[in-house]
Amino acid sequence: MAKEKKGVKIDHVSKIYQDPKTGKDFYAVHDANIDIAPGEFVCLLGPSGCGKTTILRMIAGFESPDEGEIYLGGEPINDLTPNKRDTAMVFQSYALLPHYNIYDNVAYGLKLRKMDEKTIKEKVTRILGLVGLEGMENRMTNQLSGGQQQRVALARALVIEPGVLLFDEPLSNLDAKLRVDMRNEIRRIQQEAGITAVYVTHDQSEAMAISDQIIIMKKGIVDQIGTPHEIYYQPKDEFVADFIGESNFLHGTMKSIDGGSGVASIEGFDVPIAAVSELEPGDDCTLVLRPESALLADKGVLPCKVSLSRFMGHYQNYQVMVGGTLVKITDFNPKNHKIYEVGDEAFVDFKPADVHVLHGEGGFTVENI
Amino acid sequence: MATAQGASLDRKKLMADPIMVSTIVVLVVFLTLFIIYPLVILLVDSFISDNGFTFDIIKGVLAKPAFRTAISNTLIIGAVTGVLSTLIGLLFAYVEVYVKLRTKFLAGLFKVVSILPVVSPPFVLSLSMILLFGRSGIISKTLLGIQDSNIYGMRSIIIIQTMTFFPVCYMMLKGLLKNIDPSLEEAARDMGASRWKVFTSVTWPLMLPGIGNAFLVTVMESIADFANPMMIGGNVDTLATSIYLQITGNYDKQGAAAMAVVLLSITFIMFFVQKYILEAKATATLSGKASRQRMLITDRSVRVPLVVLCSAVAIFVIAMYICVPYGSVITTWGRNYTLTTKWYEKVFNLYRGAQAFTDSFIMALIAAPLTALLSMIISYLVVKKKFALKGYIELSSMLAMAVPGTVLGVGFIRGYANGLFHTGALQFIYGTTAILIIVFIVRSLPTGTRSGISALRQIDKSIEESAYDMGANSFEVFMTVTLPLIKDSFLSGLVTAFVRSITAISAVILVVTPATLLITVQINEYANRGEYAVACAFSTILILITYAAVLGMNIFIKYFGTSKAQEED
Numbered sequence: 001m002a003k004e005k006k007g008v009k010i011d012h013v014s015k016i017y018q019d020p021k022t023g024k025d026f027y028a029v030h031d032a033n034i035d036i037a038p039g040e041f042v043c044l045l046g047p048s049g050c051g052k053t054t055i056l057r058m059i060a061g062f063e064s065p066d067e068g069e070i071y072l073g074g075e076p077i078n079d080l081t082p083n084k085r086d087t088a089m090v091f092q093s094y095a096l097l098p099h100y101n102i103y104d105n106v107a108y109g110l111k112l113r114k115m116d117e118k119t120i121k122e123k124v125t126r127i128l129g130l131v132g133l134e135g136m137e138n139r140m141t142n143q144l145s146g147g148q149q150q151r152v153a154l155a156r157a158l159v160i161e162p163g164v165l166l167f168d169e170p171l172s173n174l175d176a177k178l179r180v181d182m183r184n185e186i187r188r189i190q191q192e193a194g195i196t197a198v199y200v201t202h203d204q205s206e207a208m209a210i211s212d213q214i215i216i217m218k219k220g221i222v223d224q225i226g227t228p229h230e231i232y233y234q235p236k237d238e239f240v241a242d243f244i245g246e247s248n249f250l251h252g253t254m255k256s257i258d259g260g261s262g263v264a265s266i267e268g269f270d271v272p273i274a275a276v277s278e279l280e281p282g283d284d285c286t287l288v289l290r291p292e293s294a295l296l297a298d299k300g301v302l303p304c305k306v307s308l309s310r311f312m313g314h315y316q317n318y319q320v321m322v323g324g325t326l327v328k329i330t331d332f333n334p335k336n337h338k339i340y341e342v343g344d345e346a347f348v349d350f351k352p353a354d355v356h357v358l359h360g361e362g363g364f365t366v367e368n369i
Numbered sequence: 370m371a372t373a374q375g376a377s378l379d380r381k382k383l384m385a386d387p388i389m390v391s392t393i394v395v396l397v398v399f400l401t402l403f404i405i406y407p408l409v410i411l412l413v414d415s416f417i418s419d420n421g422f423t424f425d426i427i428k429g430v431l432a433k434p435a436f437r438t439a440i441s442n443t444l445i446i447g448a449v450t451g452v453l454s455t456l457i458g459l460l461f462a463y464v465e466v467y468v469k470l471r472t473k474f475l476a477g478l479f480k481v482v483s484i485l486p487v488v489s490p491p492f493v494l495s496l497s498m499i500l501l502f503g504r505s506g507i508i509s510k511t512l513l514g515i516q517d518s519n520i521y522g523m524r525s526i527i528i529i530q531t532m533t534f535f536p537v538c539y540m541m542l543k544g545l546l547k548n549i550d551p552s553l554e555e556a557a558r559d560m561g562a563s564r565w566k567v568f569t570s571v572t573w574p575l576m577l578p579g580i581g582n583a584f585l586v587t588v589m590e591s592i593a594d595f596a597n598p599m600m601i602g603g604n605v606d607t608l609a610t611s612i613y614l615q616i617t618g619n620y621d622k623q624g625a626a627a628m629a630v631v632l633l634s635i636t637f638i639m640f641f642v643q644k645y646i647l648e649a650k651a652t653a654t655l656s657g658k659a660s661r662q663r664m665l666i667t668d669r670s671v672r673v674p675l676v677v678l679c680s681a682v683a684i685f686v687i688a689m690y691i692c693v694p695y696g697s698v699i700t701t702w703g704r705n706y707t708l709t710t711k712w713y714e715k716v717f718n719l720y721r722g723a724q725a726f727t728d729s730f731i732m733a734l735i736a737a738p739l740t741a742l743l744s745m746i747i748s749y750l751v752v753k754k755k756f757a758l759k760g761y762i763e764l765s766s767m768l769a770m771a772v773p774g775t776v777l778g779v780g781f782i783r784g785y786a787n788g789l790f791h792t793g794a795l796q797f798i799y800g801t802t803a804i805l806i807i808v809f810i811v812r813s814l815p816t817g818t819r820s821g822i823s824a825l826r827q828i829d830k831s832i833e834e835s836a837y838d839m840g841a842n843s844f845e846v847f848m849t850v851t852l853p854l855i856k857d858s859f860l861s862g863l864v865t866a867f868v869r870s871i872t873a874i875s876a877v878i879l880v881v882t883p884a885t886l887l888i889t890v891q892i893n894e895y896a897n898r899g900e901y902a903v904a905c906a907f908s909t910i911l912i913l914i915t916y917a918a919v920l921g922m923n924i925f926i927k928y929f930g931t932s933k934a935q936e937e938d
């Protein structure tokens with residue numbers, strides 16, 4: 001449906017704001033480089049205040065970058081006002097025009113483009129069908145549920161066939177169940193329309209579920225860009241590993257390296273690792289182990305002592321001590337084997353391929369701005 | 370510097386919007402020419418003589434004993450009126466918010482009292498004071514038998530101004546009291562404080578900045594008031610009347626300019642204290658909205674005296690307003706109370722009443738929409754946009770609030786009678802209807818801008834951004850989104866501007882030429898001549914016009930207002 005899919009390139013972009021309290025300038029976004037391919041669905045994910053909204057608003061044109069250039073479909077757009085940019089934004093607060101009914105809200109952008117009544121009617125009707133609101137054209141916006149308002153906002157953005165769709169936490173005002181329905185809906189519609197989308201959220205499961213690429217941000221900095229799978233299994237640092245899902249961090253040193261694989265020494269025990277990159281024997285390293293990738297067993301990699309064992313319904317939750325390191329383990333089918341009690345001696349067991357190695361202490365590598 | 374790029378991009382984006390840029394240019398020119406320049410020319414007049422900068426002119430004015438008396442009169446009247454208005458306003462506000470009113474009648478009474486000063490011309494109370502207590506007043510002569518009662522003087526000015534301005538305090542303090550969280554007071558009461566103790570230890574400290582604010586606003590109004598001291602001051606002159614007399618009596622325009630600068634500096638100081646210290650504090654101490662309904666006071670011992678006191682004041686005020694229409698339909702005030710229409714006939718047949726009403730009405734009708742639109746545009750720019758001259762636009766439109774009408778009038782005379790900076794440029798607008806309309810606009814702009822700003826702050830920023838994002842330019846956003854959403858506020862701004870314009874006197878009386886008849890100026894003239902019945906007839910018609918405008922607005926909002934439109938469909 002989109003006339004032309006457009007990519008977005010964010011090239012060394014920074015935004016500086018003034019802290020209202022201290023009056024000091026600070027980087028809300030610092031030297032961001034992002035390349036979004038046409039038709040891709042990209043999520044900006046990160047804790048509150050990390051600059052997600054700022055990036056989105058720079059793409060839309062509401063804020064001007066203090067450094068760098070933004071390209072839309074290869075064209076630099078820094079100079080363009082929001083109304084001249086081929087973007088359409090879906091706001092967190094929906095931002096529907098309260099004095100218009102649904103039809104007029106959706107038709108608003110088309111009327112500005114001076115289309116004739118007939119074309120407008122056709123387009124609006126088709127889009128309302130797509131978002132499942134056919135027949136509600138004459139309702140006022142305050143007679144709609146949150147989910148319906150969200151659909152109108154989406155329809156209004158889609159109908160002008162923008163090069164890029166921008167979403168700023170569009171689902172955060174909805175209840176949990178509706179949120180899941182709507183995010184699937186948004187993904188479906190985006191794919192049907194074949195439109196590029198940039199989606200801001202701080203809900204990691206939302207990001208995992210709908211993105212082609214996830215961009216993890218921290219304190220104004222783009223920390224990692226990758227597919228959901230890469231982000232989850234090959235986090236770049238402890239921040240990413242900790243932000244996405246749960247992680248155990250095992251600190252130690254590399255003992256030996258043999259081609260792609262190697263052995264690390266954790267709390268004095270040897271731990272085989274399947275993939276080691278750019279590390280030398282003797283280097284400090286941190287192993288990232290997901291709680292659900294490890295098991296508690298009578299035999300295994302690391303000896304441990306159980307310090308917490310809790311039945312959670314569909315899984316058993318353990319905390320064990322490996323030397324001085326606390327390790328969390330989630331066992332999804334404990335009845336199959338054995339349930340350990342507090343004080344039991346056991347082993348943490350996992351496969352070499354299930355640990356991911358980080359360099360050094362694994363901390364956030366770009367913090368020193 | 371890194372921010373340079375961001376700032377220059379912001380500027381470029383602004384420039385890409387020609388309508389926006391031209392609007393800003395037009396606004397800046399307008400505000401500079403008609404608010405800033407008249408004040409600047411007064412300063413030039415007062416400090417620049419043929420041999421350069423000098424204090425002599427100001428010194429000369431200040432050396433005149435009469436002018437010194439005028440300054441002290443003004444300050445005394447301002448202070449006393451400020452205290453009295455604030456106290457009475459507080460009493461009304463307290464009773465309305467804290468005391469359980471038994472009857473609808475009382476609530477209605479309060480409402481009438483709050484709306485009367487808005488719809489009546491400024492000197493109505495002075496007029497009725499004369500009718501009640503003057504030489505042939507109903508109370509002074511007919512009831513008490515006092516011959517030769519002399520009501521002219523400072524005491525009457527204070528009484529009249531208090532009655533005129535206390536409703537404003539009442540409205541301000543009512544909003545303040547409503548925002549005090551009842552649980553604070555309940556906590557104090559719970560710990561054993563008496564009701565009086567609660568008031569002095571909790572309510573009063575919380576309100577103090579707000580009370581200071583109301584006090585200063587009243588003092589400023591009182592100092593700027595021209596019509597009442599003019600009509601009932603007798604030989605007591607205030608700054609505003611001295612300036613007027615300096616021009617109309619002594620033909621000393623430069624002296625008047627220096628006097629105007631003195632008056633202006635007083636109001637400016639108060640304005641800055643009020644706006645930047647008290648107003649901020651008043652809102653800071655009362656951050657949140659009241660969380661719950663307040664338990665109203667039902668104690669008879671508290672309720673009865675307070676309610677009786679308020680009702681007495683309210684009824685007295687209303688009675689005074691009624692006097693004026695009554696005075697316009699009886700044969701001879703103080704002697705013969707048979708009804709007659711002769712005064713109205715006189716107004717229209719002898720005194721060119723029809724022309725006065727048409728002139729005033731048409732000019733107010735032209736000024737009102739212009740003012741409303743202008744103040745909405747200013748509010749829109751101030752609230753929603755970032756640009757270099759925004760601070761200037763905001764400040765100058767707010768500054769106009771601190772400029773007394775008389776000062777503005779002198780500024781216009783000095784600024785335009787001989788053209789810009791006495792060079793003859795733009796001189797052609799002096800003496801035209803256009804300049805009167807401009808005076809009307811400048812006089813109502815601050816109130817309009819103020820209410821426009823508060824209306825616009827309520828609109829979620831993202832609603833307009835979404836329209837912008839859909840492809841609308843600033844003008845389209847303003848017309849299709851902003852304006853429809855603040856329709857009610859726009860309309861009330863329109864009516865307020867109309868009412869203020871048609872009842873205005875202090876500035877226009879200086880600028881008006883004999884070719885144009887203004888109702889307010891006529892009323893002033895006939896009252897000064899002692900033709901009170903004619904003045905009453907003029908006033909009555911004026912009150913009817915303004916009341917009809919307000920009524921029309923309320924009906925319109927009720928049936929076509931924003932909230933209504935959203936319910937339907």
Ligand SMILES: Nc1ncnc2c1ncn2[C@@H]1O[C@H](COP(=O)(O)OP(=O)(O)OP(=O)(O)O)[C@@H](O)[C@H]1O
Binds near residue numbers: 017020054055
């Ligand atoms: N107009 C502004 N002036 C000054 N600082 C601002 C402004 N807008 C945002 N900031 C600051 O910039 C930083 C980034 O803000 P941003 O809104 O991009 O965060 P976010 O990632 O969207 O957070 P959230 O998840 O809470 O929405 C924050 O520290 C914020 O306080």
Ligand SMILES: [Mg+2]
Binds near residue numbers: 052054
């Ligand atoms: Mg945000």
